[in-house]
Amino acid sequence: MKRVLITGASSGIGLQLARDYHREGWQLVACGRNREKLEQALAGIECELCEFDMQQPEQTKQALSGLAPLDLVILNAGNCEYIDDARQFDAALFARVVNANLLGTANCLSALLPRIKHGGRVAVVSSSVTFLPLTRAEAYGASKAGLDYLVRTLGIDLAPHHIGVSLIRPGFVDTPLTRRNDFPMPGRVSPEQASQAIRQGLARGKSEISFPFGFISVLRLLSWLPHRLWAWLAKRTVRGEK
Numbered sequence: 001m002k003r004v005l006i007t008g009a010s011s012g013i014g015l016q017l018a019r020d021y022h023r024e025g026w027q028l029v030a031c032g033r034n035r036e037k038l039e040q041a042l043a044g045i046e047c048e049l050c051e052f053d054m055q056q057p058e059q060t061k062q063a064l065s066g067l068a069p070l071d072l073v074i075l076n077a078g079n080c081e082y083i084d085d086a087r088q089f090d091a092a093l094f095a096r097v098v099n100a101n102l103l104g105t106a107n108c109l110s111a112l113l114p115r116i117k118h119g120g121r122v123a124v125v126s127s128s129v130t131f132l133p134l135t136r137a138e139a140y141g142a143s144k145a146g147l148d149y150l151v152r153t154l155g156i157d158l159a160p161h162h163i164g165v166s167l168i169r170p171g172f173v174d175t176p177l178t179r180r181n182d183f184p185m186p187g188r189v190s191p192e193q194a195s196q197a198i199r200q201g202l203a204r205g206k207s208e209i210s211f212p213f214g215f216i217s218v219l220r221l222l223s224w225l226p227h228r229l230w231a232w233l234a235k236r237t238v239r240g241e242k
Contacts, residue, residue: 003030003070007108008077010037012175013125013198016191017074018042020199029067031077047149064111069120072202073112076125077156078143080177082136094139101143105150113163116180121164123202124151127173128210131219133227135234166201167208168195171196171215187215 004021009030019042022028028047035051036178042049052063054077065083079100081093098141105124116122127144129137148167155165172185174177189197189212201209210216222230 001027002023002072003027003029003068004072004074005031005050005067005070006074007031010034010041012075012076012177013170013173013191013194014076015041016195017076017198019045020195022047024199026072029070031063041093047154054107055099057107059108060104060107061111064108064115067112067115067230070112070115071117073108073116073120073122074125074198074202075108075123077104078125079138080180082140083138084136086138089138092141097139098143098146101140102150103144105147109154113158115211116163118162119164121157121166121202121205123166123168123198123209124172125168126151126230128169128216128219131216131223132167132230133234164205164207165208168198169202169208169210169216170197171210171219173210184202187212 004026005016006014006021006028009018010032018028018030022045028045029050030038030042030047031050031052033051033053034218035049038049038051050063050067052059052062079097081097083090083093111121124147126147127140130139130145130148134141148169151165151167155167158165170189172188174188174190178185178188194211197211198209225233
């Protein structure tokens with residue numbers, strides 16, 4: 001029986017992935033910072049629970065040290081905060097987001113890569129924000145851009161070891177995290193739709209999984225614009241300037 005480990009499994013995309021992989025017959029290792037939340041979210045699902053804060057290297061290493069070999073690792077946990085006034089740049093906020101999204105992922109990779117089976121795969125959830133610079137997203141975008149580079153480089157360096165690597169870049173997904181956003185979210189999909197796109201892409205061994213198609217296609221087209229033109233458009237469409 002194949003084994004999958006998923007971080008951020010107590011809500012959102014991670015929870016839906018956990019439910020779906022369990023339904024498909026995978027052995028599930030569900031990870032989160034709060035064991036009680038994990039137990040409540042995954043009630044009735046037989047799985048192995050791992051409680052740790054991935055921003056704490058030693059805690060992460062200790063929590064994951066005794067795991068049996070894994071076929072698939074999905075590093076999904078992360079956080080988002082916005083910088084509302086760039087003139088008063090919040091370095092502490094920036095550090096929080098980078099620690100959660102980028103360094104936390106690195107801590108998990110350090111603990112988990114030796115436990116992935118020959119022919120296995122590691123997948124990291126980044127974001128479609130990396131297609132374009134968006135207002136207020138200095139911290140979130142930088143952390144996710146770092147993940148993009150990290151994952152693409154790992155894909156090259158882990159290939160000789162027969163470990164596949166996938167970069168996942170979702171658009172807006174209806175989760176507790178995105179519900180805090182105070183702006184329109186075009187192309188928003190459900191966690192069920194996100195899980196299906198991710199699982200299908202991973203089953204095909206895709207190195208990059210971006211969805212939904214229509215929204216991502218628009219972002220790709222906009223990313224080809226000269227930066228000055230995009231910056232002009234972004235000020236009007238995102239910030240509502242006249």
